[in-house]
Amino acid sequence: MTAPLRDNADFIAETTDLLRRTPAVLRGLLGGLPPTWTGTPDTADGWRPRDIVGHLITGELTDWLARTERILEHGTAREFDRFERFAMLERDAGMTLDELLERFADLRAQNLARLAELVSAADLGRRGLHPSLGEVTLRQLLATWAVHDLDHIAQVFAGMAGSHDAEVGPWKAYLGILLRREDPAAIAG
Amino acid sequence: MTAPLRDNADFIAETTDLLRRTPAVLRGLLGGLPPTWTGTPDTADGWRPRDIVGHLITGELTDWLARTERILEHGTAREFDRFERFAMLERDAGMTLDELLERFADLRAQNLARLAELVSAADLGRRGLHPSLGEVTLRQLLATWAVHDLDHIAQVFAGMAGSHDAEVGPWKAYLGILLRREDPAAIAG
Numbered sequence: 001m002t003a004p005l006r007d008n009a010d011f012i013a014e015t016t017d018l019l020r021r022t023p024a025v026l027r028g029l030l031g032g033l034p035p036t037w038t039g040t041p042d043t044a045d046g047w048r049p050r051d052i053v054g055h056l057i058t059g060e061l062t063d064w065l066a067r068t069e070r071i072l073e074h075g076t077a078r079e080f081d082r083f084e085r086f087a088m089l090e091r092d093a094g095m096t097l098d099e100l101l102e103r104f105a106d107l108r109a110q111n112l113a114r115l116a117e118l119v120s121a122a123d124l125g126r127r128g129l130h131p132s133l134g135e136v137t138l139r140q141l142l143a144t145w146a147v148h149d150l151d152h153i154a155q156v157f158a159g160m161a162g163s164h165d166a167e168v169g170p171w172k173a174y175l176g177i178l179l180r181r182e183d184p185a186a187i188a189g
Numbered sequence: 190m191t192a193p194l195r196d197n198a199d200f201i202a203e204t205t206d207l208l209r210r211t212p213a214v215l216r217g218l219l220g221g222l223p224p225t226w227t228g229t230p231d232t233a234d235g236w237r238p239r240d241i242v243g244h245l246i247t248g249e250l251t252d253w254l255a256r257t258e259r260i261l262e263h264g265t266a267r268e269f270d271r272f273e274r275f276a277m278l279e280r281d282a283g284m285t286l287d288e289l290l291e292r293f294a295d296l297r298a299q300n301l302a303r304l305a306e307l308v309s310a311a312d313l314g315r316r317g318l319h320p321s322l323g324e325v326t327l328r329q330l331l332a333t334w335a336v337h338d339l340d341h342i343a344q345v346f347a348g349m350a351g352s353h354d355a356e357v358g359p360w361k362a363y364l365g366i367l368l369r370r371e372d373p374a375a376i377a378g
Contacts, residue, residue, distance in 0.1 A: 011356075014223045018349075025217045028210055034203045133359040143356035144364070150350040151366035157343035160207075167200075167332035170322040175333070177340035185374040 008121035011139065016112055018146045023105035025153065026053060029160075031101055038097060042158035043181050049156045053100040054088025056152060060107035062087075064145045065114055071128035071138050072118060079129040115142075197310035197328070204331050205301055211338045212294035215242060218345065220290055227286060231347035232370050238345045242289040243277025245341060249296035251276075253334045254303055260317035260327050261307060268318040304331075 030038060030049055038049045047055070067080045092100060124139035161177040172178050179186035219227060219238055227238045236244070256269045281289060313328035350366040361367050368375035 140358035144360040147350045150346045154343045154346035157339045161336045161339040169329035171333040
């Protein structure tokens with residue numbers, strides 16, 4: 001099921017390949033899309049697409065690169081700052097979804113350029129200290145950056161599907177993405 | 190939570206806008222991506238990205254347009270043919286993921302062109318007969334086409350995340366997309 005760990009040089013190339021795609025994927029999916037598709041959160045108390053893009057912006061501003069630098073400068077001697085999971089709600093109130101998509105793309109490009117300067121394969125085993133999870137490696141941090149993208153982009157799809165919950169009629173019984181918004185364990189018919 | 194039903198002309202424009210994006214989103218996400226990201230199914234007995242693209246190809250070949258035509262020609266007098274949910278496994282065995290992405294893009298473009306010729310706003314209330322679900326409208330069929338895209342693209346992300354399950358270390362506890370591959374009701378910490 002799960003691929004074996006890859007060597008460190010390939011790992012950096014393949015992880016940054018994925019990270020580089022995210023802004024274009026989100027722009028292709030959401031850019032200029034009518035608000036009838038983008039105004040609904042993934043669950044009743046969840047996030048709309050614009051909240052998710054805002055959360056990804058927070059990661060670029062305060063998390064992934066800052067933690068990379070913390071590992072390189074301090075190792076486990078100084079733990080990471082915590083991730084502000086709701087920072088976007090106030091910060092982004094005046095921005096459109098399209099503006100947020102461009103902001104995210106700019107920040108991601110800057111951070112990947114900086115990452116390429118900072119990190120080489122030999123660094124991936126270096127360790128840092130997460131405030132709740134304890135010791136982690138730089139390699140785990142970079143993998144988590146990419147999987148965190150995947151997790152939140154998938155959440156965008158759930159909100160978009162939810163915007164059309166009332167449109168699909170009896171087909172809802174076959175659409176797990178709609179059923180799981182109400183019951184996470186639901187299985188489509 | 191859910192947007193009210195929209196008028197039929199807007200509905201066609203907004204639904205086809207979404208349907209037109211899917212091939213580019215999938216190509217941007219998966220095209221040329223190393224197999225370390227694309228070889229894992231979304232769940233233990235689930236589908237890899239190539240299986241999902243194949244399933245979407247089946248929909249273009251045999252389902253959405255065929256059912257649209259059935260409604261327009263026969264109304265509820267002749268029920269839809271069933272959707273072959275596993276047709277892709279044998280049919281696509283010799284094709285690469287990149288080839289499947291191009292095949293899907295071609296079929297989707299052809300089908301949207303044909304849809305624009307066939308269907309106008311006045312047709313959306315016309316009814317057909319689903320072999321299990323009973324009477325459905327053309328509008329529900331088109332909404333389901335789009336939400337079905339969203340459902341299966343989200344599934345692609347789960348497989349991609351799963352390919353890196355062993356890479357994220359203790360962060361897995363925070364990554365719902367990984368936890369739910371093993372327990373659909375899991376909640377990230």
